[in-house]
Amino acid sequence: MAIPAKNTPWQGSWIWGGSEESPRNEWRWFRTSFSCPLDLEALAKAVLWITADSRYELYVNGTRVGRGPVRYFSTDIFYDGYEVGHLLRRGEVNTIAVQVMHYGVSTFTYLRGRGGLLAQLDILSEDGEITLAKTGADWLTSLHEGQDPAMARMSCQLAYSERIDGRKLAEDWTSSDYSDKHWQQAEVIGQAGMEPWVRLHPRDIPYLTEEPVLPARVISLNRVVPYRLTAFIDAYALMKAPGEENANHIRFCGAFMTTLRLKEASDVKVMFHVGGLGMVRLGEQVYSAEDMEGEAPLATLRAHLPAGEHVLLYTVFGPEHGHSNRIGIDADQEIEWVSPLEAEFVHAEGTMSPFVRIGPSYTYTCIDYVVQYDKFAAWKAAKTEFEDRIASIATIEELRATAYPVEPVPHSHANGEDAFMPQFAKRESDAYAVPASLQRIAAASSDPGIVPVFNNADTEFMLDFGKEWSGYLEFELEAEAGVTIDWYGIEYRKDTYIQHTFGLDNTLRYVTRQGFQRYSSPVRRGLRYLIVTVRGATSPVRIRGVRIIQSNYPAPEIGSFQCSDDRLGRIWDIAKHTTKLCMEDTFVDCPAYEQTFWVGDSRNEALVNYYAFGGTDIVERCLRLVPGSAFQTPLYGDQVPSAWTSVIPNWTFFWIVACREYAEHTGNREFAAEILPSVLFTLDHYLKLLNADDLLDMKGWNLLDWAPIDQPDDGIVTHQNVMLKKVLEDAAAIVAFAGVPEQGTKYTERAARMKAAINQHLWSEERGAYLDCIHPGGRRSTIFSMQTQVMALLADVADEERQVLLKEYLTATPEGFVPVGSPFMSFFYYEALMANGNLQWMLDDMRTNYGFMLDNDATTCWEMYGHTTMNRANENDLTRSHCHAWSAAPGYFLGAYVLGVRSATPGWTKVIIEPQIGDLSWAKGTVPLPQDGCVEVSWKAGNGSLTELTVTAPELIELDIRVPAACAVTIRRVKTL
Structure with a gap:
């Protein structure tokens, strides 16, 4: 409590x-x-x-x-x-x-x-x-x-x-x-x-929930042999400027070196999972990226090396944001790595790694709202010089002659206790049928699951928890002492394909003691599948219990939706489950890779939450956290609380929209008054960035969609300008709601000036659309996108004639226009569709795009659609995150427009009931109210028209029912305490 x-x-x-x-x-x-x-x-x-x-x-x-x-x-x-x-x-x-x-x-x-x-x-x-x-x-x-x-x-x-x-x-x-x-x-x-x-x-x-979730089945069993050597190197910590404490990404010029020792000649394979990898020296040979097999995030080279010691040296440059470098070494014969400085240092066992750091010779920290072109150019020049000098170096003595810093890497920052690299750095992997004795792990039985033992190999099996979950891993087992058990969570697999969580070390390595033991991890993880690898066992490990302690904001599952198209019903279900998993102590973008409160994402997540769960305190908490980033930037951070000083202007603008929507949703005028100074503070700083033409002209991370639209990090970006115009009006609405309307005049007047400027400078008569941007120096973009037109419609910047054109584009994208590229952008696209009465088009879009997720066994909404990202190296690699609440739009729109339940007044004291049927024959569901209770709607349709409607609502809620005259309406009232 x-x-x-x-x-x-x-x-x-x-x-x-x-x-x-x-x-x-x-x-x-x-x-x-x-x-x-x-x-x-x-x-x-x-x-x-x-x-x-x-x-x-x-x-x-x-x-x-x-x-x-x-x-x-x-x-x-x-x-x-x-x-x-x-x-x-x-x-x-x-x-x-x-x-x-x-x-x-x-x-x-x-x-x-x-x-x-x-x-x-x-x-x-x-x-x-x-x-x-x-x-x-x-x-x-x-x-x-x-x-x-x-x-x-x-x-x-x-x-x-x-x-x-x-x-x-x-x-x-x-x-x-x-x-x-x-x-x-x-x-x-x-x-x-x-x-x-x-x-x-x-x-x-409120305190978060803790609910145990058991695996549904064991779906694979493999005999595996990892590479002989694997290790991580914390390049970010080692290459960062001393004393600089932030989470900003860096670019640098540096290298790492070790020595490989072979007693006998052998074929050697080296695998790199390294961001910003440059050249590699292995023995006497120098390799470039073009010489390696594969491509990012993995690169591999092969060589035959004689007995003796051989230099392994690679250059690395970033951008580096906190991920670790990882290296795997395999050979036909026994191989070990030793430090090139081993003879020079006397140290306690386990204090030093076998790696040496060279550099950095140049480092600069990137702040994503300050575009540092001068530093970037200096880094590129230093990078070329550094790699040219390093490429010819074969010994530690030659390294020292360069005068670059050469330091041993401590064990704390590089070692072989990495459980992630061995998950994909495997020399052997053979599949076996899953025996019933192992399947008992997923049977909630008092009998333990028995993990078989393979000679000269490790045992790997995969648990399926049935759907994605987010929480804390717990297990109980019996084992001999000294067995290493690696637990590795992933989100997606298909047949024999495993989508590794590159960019996320989602592992736990546990070394057993003798006998029965249990462990409960305090580290939050998101996953659907759990790969368990038992290493070094000589007798079977007996596992009695594995579970995820599902933990999320305690959101009662009040909202519901069903309809005559089961596919849409399932889409609504995965949108709801996605949002639940992304509700922690704040909204988060995803439960696996980041667990980060991205400010722009949370506006859309809040709307889905209103319809699925009715939570309000989580929304208010998120909104109040954002101004805390003012000490980092008056433009406010795009993720908070965070040590990455980064600004996406649209994310701040979406925050202002969300502040207005929350105040109106709850009817909370006190909140409006309290948040207002923070809203006006950041808006006033954005207004300082307007040029003489009343257009926002700024350097920054000018993002809206993961699509090839023209949104440079410097210049006049149209979608940002139309959003700034809109939030100036939203700020005026917050001012009025807070009871001080006289403060809003400045912002409505500035919005009017921006509207005129947008139409004067950013419209193309030739294409009949708003161009994406004007680059520095005045070059007008030749790229036109649906993203820009959608935001222009939502911001109401076009006059009546231009609006007619833009509305036509919603269902007939002009040739050559960049299409909507992500489920996040689809949220705004659906807003524009519904503002213009295009329900059927929205339903068909959901069936196509979210249906593709269902067809690929999705239990949560993906970050990207999948079929729009087929240019990836692997056709099965459909999206990075398989649980992303910025993609949960159906959870809002199906309730707001198919059920037709929307607020007519602040605090939902009056509720509109206006079902739209499309090609559906029936629908029913529940929408939570911000105060006590909910609204239940059930309707039937025939011959393209609504025939029956039943509404259940609290007695104090005024209903505005908008249905055809021939529709039979039944209203049921419930009392409130």
Whole structure:
């Protein structure tokens, strides 16, 4: 249960442990024990307040209570409050245990602060508070000894992948019976209000759900042999400017080097999963990209090498955003890699890797709303010079003669404990039938699944969870000690094809101890399929339970939709499930690759949510987070809270639209008044970027759609201009709704000037359409796109004659126009279609585009349609993300227009019921209301007209029913509390 706020000052102190303020990927345990008095009467009102940097898991007397905090900007951290009276034991020793996962690196969901924990257990009563426990010097702390911090980043958006050594893991560390005598005393680092956590705020969203989901079946079994050597290298951390703390991408000039040692001559294969890969030297031979087999994201070269030591050196330049380089080495004979500096360094085992870093000789950080052409040109020149010099180098002595920095790479930033590269760097893979004894893993049976053992090979099998899920992996098993089990989540497979999550290390590596053991991962993952590889077992591993703890915003599944076309009904279902999985503590773009709150995506996600779930506090939380990025840019970040300083102007504009829509949806005038200064703040900064012709002319990431439209990163982009014109009017609407209409005049007048300028400068009489852009220097684009015309229609910039033309284009795309390229853009396309009465066209478009997803076994909506991306290297690689809520448009439009349920007044006090039937014969469904209750609609049609309509609604809701006179209407009213 959520506790709204802590009303008394914090008595607990911020605490930490160890020697570093912000260590890399450190998981730290904290404990305290206390006596609970027998005569304490108000125990039921015991509340444990807690927050931590970066994330925590909380236990009371061995029971996990919760995890958090919700994402935050460092200066404004949120805290949680849990009622724990039912877990306390009167007259006994009680224990609070906390696992804090500190990232030590900035991501797209977190800005680096420092490690810290703040907690306090209070008994609330009418007479005040009694504090039973609080963080301070009496707490004890220990490193999580079973967690390996020397792991690769999961992705540039997220923190680190996971390796757990069960031999070092104390499962009972959260209980009162555990002995913590060997633990250290925690260090008090400051009081509540200290930097960087200057302000503490109560959690502003309900706690997320935790529902166990079991696999449906085991669908494959393989005998596999991985490459002899695999490793990751954290090039981003190694090549970044020292002390620069952000998540911006970088370009650099650098290289990595190792030595391959062979006792006998052998054929050698080297596989690279490296972004920005340049030349490669292997032994005496230098290879260019053209010399390698395959293409990004994998490149491979083959060579025959004699016995002895051979240099492996490659150049790398970026752009690099936080992903790790990965290398795989295979050979017919035994092979090992050693550091070229091995003889020069005496170090403890496991502290240094076999790699050497060369450079960087040049590095610059890219900020995506400041286009740095001068730095880009300098980098290209430095890149050419660097590669020319490196290409001729064959020894470490020659490297040093160049005067480039040459440093050993520490084990923490490069090692062979990578579970991702072995998933596709395989020398052998043979398929076997799945035995019934293994299938029991998916049978929810008390009998364990038995994993078979292969001689001189590993055992790989794949679990299918039936559909995509998002949450935390748990498992129970029995094994001998020292077996490595790799767990790897993917979203898509087809027959023998596996779509690897390139760009996302979605793995967990677990090393077993002897006997029975269980593990619950604190790292969120999105997946449908789970590939499990058992490595090094000499006897069968017995797996008793595997499950995903599905975790999302607690959205009651009120909304529903069915109709005479089951295909459309299934499309609505996957749109709903997609949106559910992308509702965490904010909306996120996807549950797997990024888990990032992209501001522009969330506008469309909010509308789908209104119709599927009716959630409002998650929308308000998202909207209020956005202005927190003002310290990074007054134009506001396109994803927040994030350390990537990036601006997509349209994403800020969509945020303003969403602010207006939320205020009107809920009828919340207080919100409108509170968010208004932030809306006007960023708009005023955008207005400063208008040129003398009243057009937005700016450098930036000027994105709208993943399609070949002309949207350069500098110049006058038409779709941005029409959106700015629209949100100036939306801002005026927020001003009016907030009760201060006189402030809106400035913005409506500026919108009128922009409209005139757009029509004067951005219209082509020859093509009868708005051109995509005007490039710097005045060159008018020769590209025309449906995207630009759709946004111009929605922004109402065209006069009546031009509007007629644009409306015709909605169902008859002119030859040569760029078509809609993504489901995200389809949302706006459907808005334009429905504004102009083209329901049938929209239904047919859904059947084609979303039907293609269904035909390819989709259970969630894809980021891209699939058939529009066939130019990929593999015809099965249809989209990157297979669960992307920006694509869930049917979840909104089928309810709003086929059911015909829409708001007529702020707060839905009056509701329009205007079903549109298209080629359907019946439909029924439910739409949640922002206040209590919902509206249920059921209709039938015949001979192209509505014949029956039944509406059920709360008695206080006014209904505006718009149906043909011949339609039989039944209205049912329900009382409200």
